[in-house]
Amino acid sequence: MTETTSGSAATTEAPTIWTVPTTTIAATQRSPRRAALQRFLRNRLAVAGAVFLIVVTLAAVLAPLITAYDPNAVDLSSYQLPPSAEHWFGTDESGRDVFARVVFGAQVSLSVGLVAALSAALVGLVLGVLAGYLGGVVDAVIMRIVEVILSFPALIPIILVVTIVGPSLPIIIIAIAVFEWGTACRVSRALIMSLKEQNLALSTRALGATPFWMVTKHFIKPVLSPLTVVVTLLSAGAIQLEAALSFLGLGVRPPQASWGSMLNDAQSLTLLEGAPWMWFFPGVAIVLTVLSLNFVGDGLRDALDPRGKR
Amino acid sequence: MLSYAIRRILIAIPVFIGITVVAFVFVRALPGDPVKMQLDPTHLTGPSAEAYIENARAALGLDQPLPVQYAIWLGNVIQGNLGYSYQFKVPVTELFADHIGPSIQLIVSAVIVALILGLVLGVVAALRQNRWADYVIGTTGMFAISVPGFFLGLIVLYVFGLRLAVLPTGGMNTLGVDGDVLDSIAHTILPAGVLAATLVGPYMRYTRQGMLEVLDQRFITAATAKGVSRTGVVIRHALRNALVPLTTAVAVQLPALVAGTVLIEHVFAWPGMGTLILDAVAGRDYPVLLGAVLFTAIAVMAFSLFADLAAAILDPRIRLA
């Protein structure tokens, strides 16, 4: 192929001997998934976060095996003991072992976080795909709804809901999901809209595929990757939301432990100062979990889309 | 600019309607007699109470189809009638007026501090990209968004209020001391500081990202080729452009800011809207809670609008959208 603008030299395909030898040809032959995995593994913070999450999840699942103490066992003789070899994190004002409560509390916090995030992501995915694919009125309506939902500071309507129906885990999960699906919806919609325009979509349609086929076979897969990023970040938000609710006394019912409710227990100034281990450890647990989720989420995002980030 | 403002406000109208619809759903979902919420409690006793309630029932359109009820209710809301508090027997709007001041004081202080810090840190991180300063700032930002505001509040309260005892542990003023500015400031430092800490992370990230994108542009080189100093380029050209994503950051963070304020007010016993809301929970004061749901959502929507208008002022290309 020759191209000529006045005077510029054009080219044919003779090989050049001046290029820097590329050692990266092998790289292009790896599958994208492996490439993404390798990029992720190179991110030390993300790996550390992932390790922590695995540890915490295992601890939550294997809770009875990890600690000999019953998190709800009241023992007034062990009233408010500081951390020691016997009670790693000390005891609270009812004599319950704090470490046990933290470990069992992980069950609540993690399950609420994960289930709420997944539900929100699912709803968001479905509505986002609908909005992105169908466009027009459907899109406009769904986007307005998302805007409305996102205008509510999630905590406050949930407080109202919990006041009406009383605190229960399923209600909290549903309420969180209802107010959090907006971001997942926007992300899915944006992706679907860009995928629609690409050649793959056009050629599949030219082959006579029905919309349903196209959506499920070709669109869902590429959306799933960024959606995992959204799920991790939504989990972080959900965990914080549940902790906030429990902190206000509107979350799990006592005596069940949740990291947030443990912070609630330490509300009075005397407890705050006198037994800092009661609130410090569950708080740190929240921080580390949310931090890990954020690192992992960022790492996933960078691994799946290395172009121009950071 | 004016036409953009009008267009933007028009877009906000459906959102406003949507918010009120959601709120109305809550209204109808509340247990108890909806009439009682709207009525001046002083009229609810005595011999004429029955007639009064029946009249009110008709006025509120409770025998009419839902859309009519919604319209009547909405009409009331727009006129500023949010019903009467069960606990305090006064109009909800009156309660809000009493409690909004302290909350605004907290929020405004926090946002100002966070904006300044976020801006400076974001610029520094962008100028020193991938060097030591950038990583430190970035990781600190990560921490800041991972620490729940109320936990940070507890820590700070413990360290500064109890252990070191240099700052007060709660409330807006020391008892009995009124009008002392220093005392007021001392009380504001911890809660506003914690609230600001929750905002700095996102503000810094958006600024940094915005700066990095701008610094890559051709007009930055062109400005240098004109003879503008490095400082001049950063401030007059780069920063000016990076401010636009920052307004987006402010808007996006608004809901979290409101929620955070509720929690911080709880930790520091700050007599603002947050405390009002939590007291209402304890007393099952539905009119107050409902009013709060509506009010906070409208406030967030309004400030998002302002943020968008600010962005249009900063970046004239937005006005074409």
Add this chain to the structure above:
Amino acid sequence: MTDASRDVLLRVENLSTQFGTGEAASVPVQGVSFEVGRGEVVAVVGESGSGKSVTMSSILGLLRGTTGRTIAGSALFDGEDLLTMSERELRRIRGAQISMIFQDPGMSFNPVLTIGRQLSEAVRVHDRSLGREQIRTRVRDLLRDVNISDPDTRMGQFPHEFSGGMLQRAMIAMAMINKPRLVIADEPTTALDVTIQAQILELLDRMRRDFDSSVILVTHDLGVVAEIADRVVVMYAGTVVETGSVTGIFHRPQHPYTRGLLASRPQLSEKKDHLFSIPGQPPQVITEHVGCPFQPRCYVGRNEEACGRTRPLLREVADGHSASCHYTDRVVPVRIGAADDRMGALHD
């Protein structure tokens, strides 16, 4: 004879610029030398990747703070070496004594500031003593000079409210506002419509005569060169392969690459089946190499041992005409109208 007596304004000698370090380093500009005289228009010609823009950026020190560094050579402007100047001294020269016009005017203006403000800035950074009204008047005058009507309204407008051609004219105004001795125009017409190109060139030519400036015109378009250039510098693979007057270059090229460029121009007066093009591709990443960089594509030196072994240096072959080739005598002169099929034949 000194540069001043010979009227040399800018003398670039042996300029080399490196990007990156260690193994990933590339040297897109190697040993570039050329001169610009007072009142001259010097065209720097070459295809993309030949190092033209990097050379210009190096001269003005615009690479400082990036991964690019000048590793050798000098750029004497009025006797002072731009490459070793402090940032502060360079700043005084940029925009005042030497100004630069960039390729895409749409990208070269700050989108959130008015045109008036950006032009005023060019004045203000070099003379803080001027009052607001004085600056405004100067900006207004320049805008009128470049044929932008209603300058007062235009000054308050933003870049996106200007058309491409108008923006480039504003850019020219901004470049000339401090009466520079030298204007570096980096492909000023490439991003514009063909119909606008002529206008812009004409404007550039007129302005430089009005302000008595020299111009370095970076371009890949030989037609543009023929129109307004006095002298030509031909670059290939990061180095200068030929310099000379316009007539000298166009009629008696001394380098096979230049010859190839000239042969590639489609001529309306001839009928051909194929348009000629130089076979092969220019090097993608330029590193230090032995021998002549053009050798793989050169019909003269393809099989010559000397061309593979030693790098030809730029040497004077005629008065004011230099080329870096071992076999300049074998370069076929250009005869207008002659069938350049012969070039094709020479390559088979």
